[in-house]
Amino acid sequence: MxxxxxxxxxxxxxxxxxxxxxxxxxxxxxxxxxxxxxxxxxxxxxxxxxxxxxxxxxxxxxxxxxILGSLREAAVPIREISKKVLQLISDLTGETSHLSLLRNELLHVVSFAYSSRHGTRVTMEDGTQITFHSTSSGLVVLSFSSQDFLKKMLSKPLQKHTSLTEINSKKIEKKLLSFRKNYLAESISGFELDVHSLACPIFDSSRRCIGAVAIAAPVSRMDTSSIKVTTSALRKAAVELTNSIGGVFPEDFKNLNFNE
Amino acid sequence: MxxxxxxxxxxxxxxxxxxxxxxxxxxxxxxxxxxxxxxxxxxxxxxxxxxxxxxxxxxxxxxxxxILGSLREAAVPIREISKKVLQLISDLTGETSHLSLLRNELLHVVSFAYSSRHGTRVTMEDGTQITFHSTSSGLVVLSFSSQDFLKKMLSKPLQKHTSLTEINSKKIEKKLLSFRKNYLAESISGFELDVHSLACPIFDSSRRCIGAVAIAAPVSRMDTSSIKVTTSALRKAAVELTNSIGGVFPEDFKNLNFNE
DNA sequence: AATTTTTGGTTCATTATTTGAACCTACGTA
DNA sequence: TACGTAGGTTCAAATAATGAACCAAAAATT
Structure with a gap:
């Protein structure tokens, strides 16, 4: 080094x-x-x-x-661009959305948006660190990561944030396979008991997964129909955000049919 | 190095x-x-x-x-704190205010506030670089800088931004003396023809001047009475901002009497 | 289409900087 | 007063940084 x-x-x-x-x-x-x-x-x-x-x-x-951060923002206005996309899907779904990006083997919230439809909402903060095993954003990133990275992240002690946090790495790995197939990860009560979140991956110019867009809602509001709306909104947003940061979404995505 | x-x-x-x-x-x-x-x-x-x-x-x-920038902001919320102070003096004076800080021998706008009193205003942007010789913020920082730094900045070719920009370093140095005495610098049409600005210094924990608070207004609106209001607002804001970033205002300032 | 120029990037022997165990000083605490 | 711990420093030994020359490929020029 x-x-x-x-x-x-x-x-x-x-x-x-x-x-x-x-x-x-x-x-x-x-x-x-x-x-x-x-x-x-x-x-x-x-x-x-x-x-x-x-x-x-x-x-x-x-x-x-x-100062450097705002210079970067001026050069590559990810936050600005993403705010628009995020606001759109928050308005559409009525829930909190956020974009998180990998930095140094850690996921960070880069941008987020709220909806004013409901009196309660999942709250968010720029720069917050996100865990891999207990959030949908983290899981979807893991599902697209190299085996090396995956092993490294899952071999660390996994914190049990709630009574429902999955900390069995074998079970997590199993889930990742279907997350990857669907370009969508889910986490119910994994980080906070009352939060249900869904996330889609974001890719960079060399097709590596570098982050995720996610929607987080109170568990009670995530019923079958809102999951449907949320999922399709997220998939569109993920492609849009990937493009807007100069990334490339994997080829096969277009050919997939997600009518599960 | x-x-x-x-x-x-x-x-x-x-x-x-x-x-x-x-x-x-x-x-x-x-x-x-x-x-x-x-x-x-x-x-x-x-x-x-x-x-x-x-x-x-x-x-x-x-x-x-x-990401690092927002972590810094979370740890030391200068922007957040300063926005409040800046909004206050903008409301009071009816003009645009801004805080700029030194980084690497350059002054950068860190935070600013507008007033909605008038239809026209001086516009501002976060991260903008500020010149030393043609703005009140730059001049007030120079007036509190070491001789070394001063010489270094004034020996560079000074750009004539407007027909009224002072680029004679001898004359500038002369002005700096009174700026320092008054803890206040003034620049009329130095950077843009229609802008009149006033600035007070900001200090760090070792009493070094590291930036400035300034108010910028259209030349026509800066009459004797608004200069008075502006000056006193700036002096208060400078002390407040200095304290809020963990800095220390020079001792003698309290004992000074600015009834010029 | 062939040639020259300029670009981003690399190599490897020489050189200069980084490294770390031990040390220093100041402060708070028992 | 003695002790522990903090931030900070020293200097010979170890290691990493350096830079002239070199590639390959893309632009620009002919």
Whole structure:
């Protein structure tokens, strides 16, 4: 691993639940020597990629990131484009939709939309991390991943978020086969007891699955007819979103007939 | 310069007007050897900091940046916080306000707010780069910068954006003295003929000036009385914003009396 | 259609930077 | 006061970065 990669890998330890990391903590997390970590952090610091808190001298993500992020958005307005598509399917289905993309072996919510049809809704936040085994987005991405990646993700300890979270990797793998065949994954109460979600895959320019569009609804509202509406909306949105980010949907998709 | 810094420095060549950069072009821009640039870009590529276009294999800012940017925002919600403060002073003054921060020796708009009082307004965009010599924000930052930085910025060729842009560095330096004394810079028609702007400095935790809050209005609306209102609103906002980003306003500011 | 130029990308011996065990200093705690 | 832990530093040894020359392929030019 090159020095640059090592430095950038340090950024992956920051998350919504861990916004500040001390030097020693970072050493433990990364397994890299303290002097090295310190030097890498110093370089990132110089460029505003991270910054240091005044009190405890802990590190956190820096001011350059929102600026670079908005420059990226200006160059490739995925968020903007996807917001439109997402709003459409949220309006159509009456439920919360979201787009999530892979980054560094983790899925992140990139964009989302709400519907105002119902008084209750599944809430969402930009940048949130998504687990692979307990959400429809995660599952559909896994179903299109390499065996290596799949094994890696399923061999980690799988957290039981609810009483209904499936954590048996054999059983999960079995489900993935049909998810892949249908270009659609489902998760009922896997992450939160009251949430039922459906997801379709998103592909990049080399036909690799790099994310998912999903719709999440309260369990009680996901009946047979809304599942039908949701599924067809998601399939269309997935193709549209894949195209809009310069990706290519697999050839065979067009020839499939999903009248299950 | 360390390898990490070298890699990160490549990111500075991307801007709103140059969203894609080829390998050879990047070599020219950075003055670094081609093999090195290629390796650095490859490492950034791996982490999604940049990505490559399918057609021309050019490089552009990557999908990790908006994700990291929103994580940063979640950890230190400058944009969110500043939007409130900015909206307040925009409502009060009836004009467009914005917050800009230094990154890599460049000023960028981080957040802004409009007022709906008038039919015309100065328009703004997140991430826009701001020049030092022709805007009030740039000038106020210069007035609080080190001599080194000042010389460096003023020795570059200064673009004459309008017929009234001051490009005589001696004259600019003279003005900076009073700007610093007053914690307030002014620019009339320096960047656009019809824009009059005022700016106050923002400081970080080590009392270094890292940006500015500014109000920009059509020249015709900036009369003596609105300048008074604007100035006092900006001074308050600057202290508030400085505090909200964990910065410290210089001690002497409190003791000053600005009844000019 | 043939040729030249320019592009993105690679190779590998030389060179310079990164690395890490041990060390330092400051602060909080028992 | 003694102890543990924090962030940060040192410097010889180890390793990774570097760059001139080189490819292959796509544009541009003839």
């Amino acid at each position: 090159g020095t640059v990669s090592k430095a950038l890998s340090l950024l992956t330890y920051f998350s919504r639940s861990r916004t500040e990391i001390g030097l020693t903590e970072m050493v433990k997390l990364s397994g890299i020597n303290k002097a090295t970590v310190h030097r890498l952090l110093s370089e990132l610091l110089q460029h505003g990629i991270i910054e240091q808190t005044a009190e405890k001298r802990h590190y956190r993500l820096g001011p350059a990131l929102p | 360390g390898t990490v810094s070298k890699a990160l420095s490549l990111l500075t060549y991307f801007s709103r007007s140059r969203t894609e950069i080829g390998l050879t072009e990047m070599v020219k821009l950075s003055g670094i050897n081609k093999a090195t640039v290629h390796r650095l870009l490859s490492e950034l590529l791996q982490h999604g900091i940049i990505e490559q276009t399918a057609e021309k294999r050019h490089y552009r800012l990557g999908p990790a940046l908006p």
